[in-house]
Amino acid sequence: MRQILGEVLMRQLVVIIAAVLGAWSTTAMAQTSTVENGGDREKFIGTFQLIMTEVKDINGTWREEPNFNRFGYITYSDTGYMSVATMDRNRVALAGNQPTPEEAQKALQGYRGYYGPYTVNEAEQFVVHHRAGQITPGGEVDAKRFFDFVGNRLILTPAPASGVKEEATRHIVWERVPEVTLSAEAKRLVGFRRLLYTERYTEQNGSIVKQEQRDERWTGSYIIYTPTGHMMAHLMDKDGRIPYAGDIPTPEEALAAYRSYYGYFGRFTVYENEEPQYVVHNQEGTLNPGRDMDVQRFYQFRGNVLRLGAATQTSDGETTGLHLYWERLPPR
Numbered sequence: 001m002r003q004i005l006g007e008v009l010m011r012q013l014v015v016i017i018a019a020v021l022g023a024w025s026t027t028a029m030a031q032t033s034t035v036e037n038g039g040d041r042e043k044f045i046g047t048f049q050l051i052m053t054e055v056k057d058i059n060g061t062w063r064e065e066p067n068f069n070r071f072g073y074i075t076y077s078d079t080g081y082m083s084v085a086t087m088d089r090n091r092v093a094l095a096g097n098q099p100t101p102e103e104a105q106k107a108l109q110g111y112r113g114y115y116g117p118y119t120v121n122e123a124e125q126f127v128v129h130h131r132a133g134q135i136t137p138g139g140e141v142d143a144k145r146f147f148d149f150v151g152n153r154l155i156l157t158p159a160p161a162s163g164v165k166e167e168a169t170r171h172i173v174w175e176r177v178p179e180v181t182l183s184a185e186a187k188r189l190v191g192f193r194r195l196l197y198t199e200r201y202t203e204q205n206g207s208i209v210k211q212e213q214r215d216e217r218w219t220g221s222y223i224i225y226t227p228t229g230h231m232m233a234h235l236m237d238k239d240g241r242i243p244y245a246g247d248i249p250t251p252e253e254a255l256a257a258y259r260s261y262y263g264y265f266g267r268f269t270v271y272e273n274e275e276p277q278y279v280v281h282n283q284e285g286t287l288n289p290g291r292d293m294d295v296q297r298f299y300q301f302r303g304n305v306l307r308l309g310a311a312t313q314t315s316d317g318e319t320t321g322l323h324l325y326w327e328r329l330p331p332r
Contacts, residue, residue: 040147041120044127047075047228048154048174050086056169072285073265074154074174075226076118080332081192082129083224083232085113085265085285093290101251104258108249111135111287113263114143115222115234117332126159133220133236135287137257138243145172152176179227185272187227189279189299193306193326195221195235203319223308223326231268231281236261263287264295276300279308304328 050072053065072086088110094103116132129143144159146168154174160167182190195218202210221235240260244253266284271277276298283292298309305327312321 040122044076045078047177047226051173054171082118083115087285091289101255105254137241177228180229186270189225192329196325199323232265
C-alpha cells in the first residue's frame, strides 16, 4: 500500500513540475517573442505626419481642435534620435528679405521645431524628447509625452504639470508615413547627422583660391533624411541663444531668436547621375514664411561625414560659397 501511495504521489509531483515548467516555458517564450518582435520603442521608429490636435472639453470629452491649420512631421530613428517640425498654413510672407521685429514675432509663432535624443518608458507608457536644440531659446529641455498607438496612428499627450495623464487636456495625433523606394545612393543620406563646422571659400576658374577658418558657431545643428523620402534641417547658433524674459517673446527678443535659428522640412530628391552630384530639398515648410522653395545642395561623402554645398554667389569672376560638414550620429 505504501509503495502504491508513493507511486501516486510521485506521479502527481511530476505532473505539478511539468505544469510549472510549462507555464515558465510559455512565459519565457512570450518574453522572447516580445524582444524579437520589438516593444513600444520599436513602434516609434519611422516618420509620422501631423493629422490633428484634440482638446478635452469641460465634460472630459476629447474633441478635434477647431480651425486646425498646421502640418508637419515627427520622426524617430532606430539609433535613438528624434526630430519634429510643424508649420501653420497660410502664413504672411515677409515684406522684405529681412523681417522686422514684429514680423519675426509672428514667424516664430507659426513654426515649431526641435530635435535630440529620445527615451521610451514602456512600463509607464511615455516618451521623453531630450531637446538638444529647439526654436525657443532657453525653453523646456526634456519634453515628456504619454503615448498611445491606435492602428497606424501615434497619439502623443503632453504631460500636464501634475504628471498625471488623466489630467492632460491636449492630444497631438500623427499618422505613419509609408517608406518609399530609394536608390542605393539616396540610402547613403538616410539618418541623423550633426553639424561639425562650416567653411566659406572663394573660387576662380573652378579652383579654390581662398578658404576661411572653420566656423563652429552652428555646431550641434541637425540634418535628417528619412526612409520615407523626407528631410528636416535645424540650424541653431549655439552662441546666440538668449532666453526670453517672459513666456511670450517681445518683438526684439523674437528677432534675435529668428536670426539664431533656421529650420525647414519637406521631401528630398537625389540626382546621383549628375556631375557633380546634388540633392534637392523641397521646402514644404520653413521658418521664413512665404519662402518655401526647392534648394539645391551639392554633396560629397568623406567617410562618416557628409559635405553639403550651399548656394554660391559670383561677382567679378570670383565665386564664393559655403560648405557644411555633417557627421552621422552614433547609435545611443
